[in-house]
Amino acid sequence: MTIEQIAARLAGKDDVPADYEPRPRPMRVPGGSILSHFPAGFTPSALQVDVLLRTEAAFNGGKRFVLIEAPPGTGKSNIAATLASWCGGSFVCTLTRQLQKQYLKLFSGMGLRELKG
DSSP, X not given: OOHHHHHHHHHTSTTSOTTOOOOOOSSOOOSSOGGGGSOTTOOOOHHXXXXXXXXXXXXXXXXXXXXXXXXXXXXXXXXXXXXXXXXXXXXXOOSSHHHHHHHHHHTGGGTOOOOOO
């Protein structure tokens, strides 16, 4: 199933308007739908698409910050990588060295750099 098919399926849900169309954002975004920035080699789950579309709508509505909280295994790392790519210059802070290594390995094609300090 493609990202567009998943998004179309979600658009039929009551909590996502059928006429959903992103509004221009106050801050500069490199371009394209947030879904087009999902890491290559991965297919987003319906939950990830839902979270990303809601996040895009929040930013388009003027929000400047979002907090994403979910149980282990829901794909928060892919969501964070997508948001970082979409924003064109974000930071993803991790609490542990193990998680830093995971990000660097999983998303090596996204130009991530490790910062220490």
